[in-house]
Amino acid sequence: MNSSVYNDTDADDPPPSIIAPILSLDPITRLMFHVATVSINSSSTSISSQEEATDDPLTEMLDRFSRIQQEECDRIANLCENRQLYTWLVGYGFIFVFLLALFGNVVNLLIYNSDHIKYYIAIRMLCTRLLMNSLTLICMLPQALRIVSAWDSDSHINEIYWVYYPYQIYFVNLFGFCAMWLTVLMTAECYLHVFFPSHSKSLCTKRNLSRSYFIILVVGALLALMYKFNRSVTLSTHCNRVIPTIHASEDFVMICLEKIHTFANLLFAIVVPMGLLLFMAASILWKLVLKRSDFVSHFTAEKRCVTRITLITTGLQLIAELPPIPVFLYATIFGPAVTNEPAICVWNTIAVFLGLCNVSLSFFVYLVFSDKFREMVKTRLCELIPCISSPRSLVHYSNESTDPKLRTNLLAREQVHIKQPETESSVCTETYLLNEKSSTNDDSFL
Structure with a gap:
């Protein structure tokens, strides 16, 4: 009984005005109108949700945390190393x-x-x-x-x-x-x-x-x-x-x-x-x-x-x-x-x-x-690695090295054979550091 009354009441009521035009439209037009209506409703819903989100302290705190995290990432990327x-x-x-x-x-x-x-x-x-x-x-x-x-x-x-x-x-x-x-x-x-x-x-x-x-x-x-x-x-x-x-x-x-x-x-x-x-x-x-x-x-x-x-x-x-x-x-x-x-x-x-x-x-x-240091480098390398020296010096070195009595320091021997004038351009190394043991023997090896 109640249901029939309810149905009669629904049947007697006129349809809403916003739905009335839809009844006279073709199916495609009705579909387009329906999509537009849904988009309008969804946009209004999103606007209202944004307003609610803005007022939500939890969302605001999360946004602030994400900004801090991004700043920290930028800081790490900009470290000096x-x-x-x-x-x-x-x-x-x-x-x-x-x-x-x-x-x-x-x-x-x-x-x-x-x-x-x-x-x-x-x-x-x-x-x-x-x-x-x-x-x-x-x-x-x-x-x-x-x-x-x-x-x-x-x-x-x-x-x-x-x-x-x-x-x-x-x-x-x-x-x-x-x-x-x-x-x-x-x-x-x-x-x-x-x-x-x-x-x-x-x-x-x-x-x-x-x-x-x-x-x-x-x-x-x-x-x-x-x-x-x-x-x-x-x-x-x-x-x-x-x-x-x-x-x-x-x-x-x-x-x-x-x-x-x-x-x-x-x-x-x-x-x-x-x-x-x-x-x-x-x-x-x-x-x-x-x-x-x-x-x-x-x-x-x-x-x-x-x-x-x-x-x-x-x-x-x-x-x-x-x-x-x-x-x-x-x-x-x-x-x-x-x-x-x-x-x-x-x-x-x-x-x-x-x-x-x-x-x-x-x-x-x-x-x-x-120049003197370069000569010392060359002499020392020839002493350690005879194969890199010239053939003449190699034969000379081999002949001397066979007899212990004739084995002498290559640096001293080179200084005997190469007598260069003492000039300030013949630069030594810092190792001598003005050594004031001024004997002829001390200065000869320079």
Whole structure:
């Protein structure tokens, strides 16, 4: 009953006005009208849903989170070590410099360990310095391979590298500290020979050299300990990248020790050695070049050339080590993240590359500027590898080498056969460093 009443009521009611026109239209027109009606309804629904979404705090929070995540991804992509200049200079550039340094330092060590000159104190310092530079490059090689993507960031090798990372920082800082102070010692020996020639023999002894080695090694090891015990690395994945995060302890005592370490590192690894190098190099330059006193006439041509090469070496050290100082100070004041700023990133990248070049530059500097050094290289290589020498010299070398009584040092023999006039252009190496043992035997091998 109720249903029939309900049906009668529905039948008696007229159809709505919006539906009435549809009844008189053909099926296609009705379909088009229906689609238009649905689109109008859906658009109005979406507008209302957007208004509701705008008012929804959860959606607003999610949008804010997505924006923060995108900003973090952009920040990671713009890190200094992810930029192309850093990859080319500190990555591929380092590998090229490493190969040059490996060849140059090995040849240098072979030359300076020849029987005739290996007992000089300056030679000992130079060999030790070359060894420190070579070890520094070897320790930094895995970092360069990581920068050039030699392995995947999510591989097991990458995990091993970040376990090795604190040790890398420790040894690189230790060897770099020793190499810096060895350069200071070499310049100091030159300074003593120029300004205090009467005291140079008593001061420049093997015992004092051993003591200096011990002090440098102990101080460098203590300064670098902070990198080993207060640095840890965790790996996390963000923006489809494996991101390493380097942590330092937030304990109050460790924070105080970190500040003391930063100040001590700035003082003993940068300010004091660079100040000494500047002072001694300027003093030697003033005494021997600008003042032009009669004291210079007591030097042989080789020793004057040694002074010039020493000044060049000191200048190269200053050029390579001065640019990182502003970056170090800026990062100390404002935090390490400041190195990701575009201008500071470029400055720091170039400074790091200059330091790498300085580690491997000495051999090629002497090879370019010294005729005498080139002759020593040729002679030493012929001594070690007779097959690369000329047939005449090879026969001569073989005849002499068969009889122990006739076996002599090739370097001394070459100096007998090749008598060149002593001029300032016949540049020696920094290894002699104004050695004031002024006997005929000391000067003859030069």
